[in-house]
Amino acid sequence: xxxxxxxxxxxxxxxxxxxxxxxxxxxxxxxxxxxxxxxxxxxxxxxxxxxxxxxxxxxxxxxxxxxxxxxxxxxxxxxxxxxxxxxxxxxxxxxxxxxxxxxxxxxxxxxxxxxxxxxxxxxxxxxxxxxxxxxxxxxxxxxxxxxxxxxxxxxxxxxxxxxxxxxxxxxxxxxxxxxxxxxxxxxxxxxxxxxxxxxxxxxxxxxxxxxxxxxxxxxxxxxxxxxxxxxxxxxxxxxxxxxxxxxxxxxxxxxxxxxxxxxxxxxxxxxxxxxxxxxxxxxxxxxxxxxxxxxxxxxxxxxxxxxxxxxxxxxxxxxxxxxxxxxxxxxxxxxxxxxxxxxxxxxxxxxxxxxxxxxxxxxxxxxxxxxxxxxxxxxxxxxxxxxxxxxxxxxxxxxxxxxxxxxxxxxxxxxxxxxxxxxxxxxxxxxxxxxxxxxxxxxxxxxxxxxxxxxx
Amino acid sequence: xxxxxxxxxxxxxxxxxxxxxxxxxxxxxxxxxxxxxxxxxxxxxxxxxxxxxxxxxxxxxxxxxxxxxxxxxxxxxxxxxxxxxxxxxxxxxxxxxxxxxxxxxxxxxxxxxxxxxxxxxxxxxxxxxxxxxxxxxxxxxxxxxxxxxxxxxxxxxxxxxxxxxxxxxxxxxxxxxxxxxxxxxxxxxxxxxxxxxxxxxxxxxxxxxxxxxxxxxxxxxxxxxxxxxxxxxxxxxxxxxxxxxxxxxxxxxxxxxxxxxxxxxxxxxxxxxxxxxxxxxxxxxxxxxxxxxxxxxxxxxxxxxxxxxxxxxxxxxxxxxxxxxxxxxxxxxxxx
Numbered sequence: 001x002x003x004x005x006x007x008x009x010x011x012x013x014x015x016x017x018x019x020x021x022x023x024x025x026x027x028x029x030x031x032x033x034x035x036x037x038x039x040x041x042x043x044x045x046x047x048x049x050x051x052x053x054x055x056x057x058x059x060x061x062x063x064x065x066x067x068x069x070x071x072x073x074x075x076x077x078x079x080x081x082x083x084x085x086x087x088x089x090x091x092x093x094x095x096x097x098x099x100x101x102x103x104x105x106x107x108x109x110x111x112x113x114x115x116x117x118x119x120x121x122x123x124x125x126x127x128x129x130x131x132x133x134x135x136x137x138x139x140x141x142x143x144x145x146x147x148x149x150x151x152x153x154x155x156x157x158x159x160x161x162x163x164x165x166x167x168x169x170x171x172x173x174x175x176x177x178x179x180x181x182x183x184x185x186x187x188x189x190x191x192x193x194x195x196x197x198x199x200x201x202x203x204x205x206x207x208x209x210x211x212x213x214x215x216x217x218x219x220x221x222x223x224x225x226x227x228x229x230x231x232x233x234x235x236x237x238x239x240x241x242x243x244x245x246x247x248x249x250x251x252x253x254x255x256x257x258x259x260x261x262x263x264x265x266x267x268x269x270x271x272x273x274x275x276x277x278x279x280x281x282x283x284x285x286x287x288x289x290x291x292x293x294x295x296x297x298x299x300x301x302x303x304x305x306x307x308x309x310x311x312x313x314x315x316x317x318x319x320x321x322x323x324x325x326x327x328x329x330x331x332x333x334x335x336x337x338x339x340x341x342x343x344x345x346x347x348x349x350x351x352x353x354x355x356x357x358x359x360x361x362x363x364x365x366x367x368x369x370x371x372x373x374x375x376x377x378x379x380x381x382x383x384x385x386x387x388x389x390x391x392x393x394x395x396x397x398x399x400x401x402x403x404x405x406x407x408x409x410x411x412x413x414x415x416x417x418x419x420x421x422x423x424x425x426x427x428x429x430x431x432x433x434x435x436x437x438x439x440x441x442x443x444x445x446x447x448x449x450x451x452x453x454x455x456x
Numbered sequence: 457x458x459x460x461x462x463x464x465x466x467x468x469x470x471x472x473x474x475x476x477x478x479x480x481x482x483x484x485x486x487x488x489x490x491x492x493x494x495x496x497x498x499x500x501x502x503x504x505x506x507x508x509x510x511x512x513x514x515x516x517x518x519x520x521x522x523x524x525x526x527x528x529x530x531x532x533x534x535x536x537x538x539x540x541x542x543x544x545x546x547x548x549x550x551x552x553x554x555x556x557x558x559x560x561x562x563x564x565x566x567x568x569x570x571x572x573x574x575x576x577x578x579x580x581x582x583x584x585x586x587x588x589x590x591x592x593x594x595x596x597x598x599x600x601x602x603x604x605x606x607x608x609x610x611x612x613x614x615x616x617x618x619x620x621x622x623x624x625x626x627x628x629x630x631x632x633x634x635x636x637x638x639x640x641x642x643x644x645x646x647x648x649x650x651x652x653x654x655x656x657x658x659x660x661x662x663x664x665x666x667x668x669x670x671x672x673x674x675x676x677x678x679x680x681x682x683x684x685x686x687x688x689x690x691x692x693x694x695x696x697x698x699x700x701x702x703x704x705x706x707x708x709x710x711x712x713x714x715x716x717x718x719x720x721x722x723x724x725x726x727x728x729x730x731x732x733x734x735x736x737x738x739x740x741x742x743x744x745x746x747x748x749x750x751x752x753x754x755x756x757x758x759x760x761x762x763x764x765x766x767x768x769x770x771x772x773x774x775x776x777x778x779x780x781x782x783x784x785x786x787x788x789x790x791x792x
Binding site: 057119183184187189190191193194195197198199201202205206208209360361365368369372421423424427428429430431433434435437438441442445 | 497498555558566567568570571572574575576577578579580581582583585586589590702706709710713763765766768769771772775776779780781
């Protein structure tokens, strides 16, 4: 109990801060911060099992997040039948062609020894494959994108409930991670970082510009929700009664009937947004707790011990007969899959998919700050990092405004310097993140909640 | 005649732009490579350091313009670059003293230093955005073109025009001068030699009495100079926007690795390799083949290998191929 005291204290403080936002700003804001904190927590858990358990640097988090989001679109949007009719066959053919290319390359690699001849063979397969792909997909893409481009212009999805996409997103991200891991995991740590960073940029480029798949920068809006809509809630009898019950005290104070009804109406509208966000928060909490239980179990299993052994001394672990390459690939895939879940969750929460909004600062480096600040190798630390950093990221603007007003209180309102500072408030969050990261790395390099090392 | 037209077309749309873009990348790649070779970590602040230097160059340019100082047909920014360099040098040395030196003396693993450089990336980015804002800025003045398309057509009687912007020529000239001085410094002077020795084998270099502090300081100074010049040239040629500069970090890293990281000369060539392949692969060759082929087999499509949206994909694919087949880079750097 004693040793867990700092964990409990840290979490109590964090929840207290969010509740404080609820009282000071509004409950709606507090709950959306909480929801995003939970999503960030899932992402940090994914990054943490790669970095904390195995010491792999993955700077491609943005790519996996976007793939998870793409999964949400492909699962929940109803299929566009017309588009399938005009171009579906060709696209399926292309998929087969890609599979054929992959298999023939694998065959060549297996069958022949490493030589220049083999390389030329692989190059030949790739080039002919690309030309064929181009020829088959080109006209199909054009006709798919021509199908009412203002509303669809893409193949659509499967029309399933969006909750499935959380699993599908994990598979998408895991699949990509498998391919990348096969290529890049042999590289040294910092090269792996650069390679994954570049790959994530490519994933974003593909999602942004392949309109037939994801509508690209035209965005997909109005995704279905796993929780009720505000409008529906506001007409439901039970919900109005619930709100009335909650606010009995305030309602009883008012005697005038019309005034009372008006207030109730306002309360129901406010209450419905809070209720929806509460539902989301509940769903996300279930995900976070499930993942936490699984990852904790894994960390203290023989497998977790082996991972830490590999992280701490790769050569020794190799000498003991552990297959380092295979384990690295496994953990790379697992961690990325978790990030994929988070990506799907985020798109589900937003109800829209905007490929243009994926930026490395927000989706890769910020997540890394969370992992480092929270404490790598410790799942509780990673979650706390997600909470704390996201909270600071959102609340940085009000804090910066307060500080600027405080320090420039001697200057007059229209002072150019002061106005300039207030105009650039959004960028103070970068400053806070950077300084926070540097301070933590210097004075508490293991994070707020460091990894527990069990003494023998 | 058609053949000459085709060649001029390629010169105009591929060769000249790629040469200037490549020079800008090369300057960045050289300093990333130097930092990697001597300080031994991947410096993720690269793009933002360039935008930091460019920002001060722009501020000084505006100051000079307000004073009425100008270089006539040359952009005023050339006058402002030295001042930008001085401030950037002060900034990197301060950063080294406050942040990096601690980890260096502790002999932290390179990964940790790379993480620290992400921290400084956030800070640098914040400083740039707070001071100058995130918007697009153009700070070019003076004569814009050396050769205009129309003049070229009149001069030669060809169908295709050749445009040469003055910024492209300035970029090329400045790059040649800076890079020659740098390689002369690294290969001929005592300090440069000690830097290379330190990069090859740190322990041996320390035993032979090389002062590590001096080597590190000079590396940072060179990095600041190259970053400011490269950034300012890029800004003059295109425009200055902090986000673009941050994104340029990717091709710069690709260039450094392709050229063999830790090897400045390789990085220099790597910059051109990346720039040329990016532009060659994303250019639409339709017009080119129309000139060359007889009318009966003229192509219908754009004949573009990849759409321009996939610029990054090109640099990355080259990177993957190089890493798979020549892990030490084309021009033999440190073995990965």
